[in-house]
Amino acid sequence: MDVTHLGKASTLPASPEEAQLDYVPNPRPGALYLVRFAAPEFTSLCPVTGQPDFAHLVIDYAPAETIVESKSLKLFLASFRNHCGFHEDVTVGIGQRLVEEMRPRWLRIGGYWYPRGGMPIDVFWQSSPPPAGLWLPDQGVAPYRGRG
Numbered sequence: 794m795d796v797t798h799l800g801k802a803s804t805l806p807a808s809p810e811e812a813q814l815d816y817v818p819n820p821r822p823g824a825l826y827l828v829r830f831a832a833p834e835f836t837s838l839c840p841v842t843g844q845p846d847f848a849h850l851v852i853d854y855a856p857a858e859t860i861v862e863s864k865s866l867k868l869f870l871a872s873f874r875n876h877c878g879f880h881e882d883v884t885v886g887i888g889q890r891l892v893e894e895m896r897p898r899w900l901r902i903g904g905y906w907y908p909r910g911g912m913p914i915d916v917f918w919q920s921s922p923p924p925a926g927l928w929l930p931d932q933g934v935a936p937y938r939g940r941g
Contacts, residue, residue, distance in 0.1 A: 799862055809876055809886075812869040815862040816895050822858060825898070825927055829853050830863070832870050839909065840877040847907045848880070851932040854891070854900040855924055861895055880906045884916035892920045899923050905934045913937035 796815040797803070806812035832850040839846050850870070854861075873883060884904030892900050901919035915936075923929055 816859040
């Protein structure tokens, strides 16, 4: 197992492109199961104004041969703090990078973005239909209600 971050001092990557995601062998490669990561305080920057955008991200995946190491994922997600991107590009791009590198059986990401210009934008992407028999719990993020 060759990892960049686990058990080592790490610095925050300057950009998502510079972030190194680590993958380790799946401890239960024959089992069909779901892994969930939630990032309720995700931030990136608006590509037009440069102002911060905030989201609650939920990443669900069914591992194949590897799993993503959580510290490297945390640093990858934090690297978006100085990254300018539309909600759609950021959300789908995170999901696609994980699929391209980890090659899970299945992955979905929900980006529950807080209002920009008075309108919340939620973005959802999945790699394919979920495998038969995989338990898919609700992502558990309530629709935006504002002050009402």
